[in-house]
Structure formats: C-alpha cells, structure tokens
Amino acid sequence: MAADFAAVVLAGGSARRLGGVDKVLLPVGGRTLLDRTLDAVVDADPVVVVGRPRTTSRPVEWTLEDPPGGGPLAGVHAGLLKVPASMPLVAVLAGDHPHLTAATISRLMQALRADPEASGAVLADDGGNPQWLVGVWRTAAVRVSMPAEIRNRALRSVFAPLAPLRVRASGAEASDVDTPEDLSRARQAREGDG
Template identity: 70%
Template structure:
C-alpha cells in the first residue's frame, strides 16, 4: 500500500460547459481526468467517483447513491472505498489541468508538518481555500462527515477542520468550469 490514497470526484454535470463530460475534455493532449490522475499516480488506492470512463491509469470506480448527490456525497462514496488502515487521502476534483505530483507532495508535507491539523488545502492568490485540492487525515475526514450528505456543501464539512493553507504556485489551483477556463487551460499548454 502506498503512503496515501486519492479520491477524485468526476461526477458533475458541467452545466456551464453545456453538459459535456468535462473530465474527458483534452488539454495538452490528455483529458482533464487523466491530468488529475497523473498528479496522484502514487496513491493506492486511486478511487474515482463518477461514471466509469476510459483512463490511462487503473482506478477503482464508485458512485454516490443515488447519483447526482453533489461533492459531499461523492466524497462519502470515495471514503467508503478506502482500506481501514489508510491514513492520508488526497481529495481532488477531476477538472484541474495544472496539478502536478509536486502539488500533492507540498500538501502532504504541510499535513505532516502540522500534526494537529486534519488537512492541508491549496489556496488561490486571494487565500481562498480550494476544497477540492487537498490532502486530509482520513480519520478526521470520516469523523467530519455529516449524517446527511446529499446536496450539502463540501465546505460545510471541511471548513470546521481548519486545514493548513498551502499557497498555489502559478495556475495549479485553476479548474475548468466555463468555456473561458477551458480556453485558458489549453492556451497555457501551448
């Protein structure tokens, strides 16, 4: 077993992108999902929450029940796939084109450096936590999950854990929610 696991949320509806399966959109010759999976290639297990798709890496697929319950429900479904002995988990959205293994390594290092902390999250230039780019203590994360997770905000469960803030470098906090975001991600890869 690797030092940490990963849960990648890839079940959103991409309304602002016209409902396309956005994690399959290409950026720099790779899908957004594969680019995100590359950042956590060392994770074991590597769990993806959403409908099964073709990926460049072997992953464990799962889905929230019922589907469409939002990120918190997806996180709960992903956590259920982790072995009991898993101590740390990267929690990511599947639409981050600029994450790298170095991003995840910085988050892991921040978590280890502050043993009293339940997690470490990337923050953008305005110091806003990116709740879907973080590494968490699994037991703290499981303990923070509310009884009802469907259609509840992820921030409501994660913010009380007071994670360490890790400043993003360049565009690593960016995600793809709109056509402009996709265009910017593709331009940055040229």
C-alpha cells in the same frame, strides 16, 4: 514501498456551464482533464474515481455517489467508503484541475506531515481562498466529520470546521475548468508550456 495515501477523485457533475459535455474527458495539452488529475496522484493506492466508468490512462477503482446527483460531499463520502480504514491520508480532488502535478500533492502532504495537529492541507488560490477539492486530509478526521445527511450539502460546511492548513498555490495549479473560457485559458497555458 506501499503507498501511504489514497486518492478520491470526483468525476461526476453535469458541466452545465460547458453545455453538458463530459468535462473530465476534455483534452488539455493532449491529455484529458481526468488523466491530468490522475497523474498528480500517481503514488496513491487506491485511486478511487467517483463517477461513471470511463477509459483512463491508468487503472482506478470506480464508484458512484449515493444518492445519484447528490453533490460533491456525497461523492467524497462514496469515495471514502472504498479507502481502507488503515490508510492514514487521502487526497481529495476534483477531476477538472488541468495544472495539478504530483509536486502539488507532495507540497500538501509535506505541510500536513509537518503539523501533526492539522486535519488536512488544502491549496489556497491567490486570494487565500481554500480550494476544498484540492487537498490532502487525515482520513480518520474526514470520516468522523461526515454528517448523516450528505445530499446537496456544501463541502465547505464539513471541511472548513476541520481548519485545514492553507498552502499557497504556485502558478495556475488552483485553477479548474468550469466554463468555455476556463478551458480556453487552460489550453493556451499548456501550449505555452510545450
């Protein structure tokens, strides 16, 4: 059966708060952060990763944002350029969420499919705050919302007006890795799972 959704995974950024390491290649529970994210979209086709090519556990299509270093919205835009126009849904994810699973993406897709008027569905943290880089969107809605100027523009400025459904996160699935403390927490949680 052909996939009915694509995935755009952002794997750029400078990881300044982690000392400039290649954050998405940091291991958590024996797998890199990027591979953990790719595991969550195992049923997507195509899977487009925005960032410089690296070794991954599965084949992906690589692309770079234009302009280079233009921020997450520029990354989303670059990824969308690689998604076929006929693809109805696209998961948009950051590559640094160690607790995402295919079940997370499935819940987002179910919520979106249950509401034909909704433009997207995003994970919401314990405070109800939307996690703009953990969502499933109607591809056409995101394409239409892209502004002419994307460099260093906040994702929220484009995604919030689309009024996505908010799906409550389960456990730590909304957490990401931005600091050494985040990485330590993710590793401890994974050790506790094993």
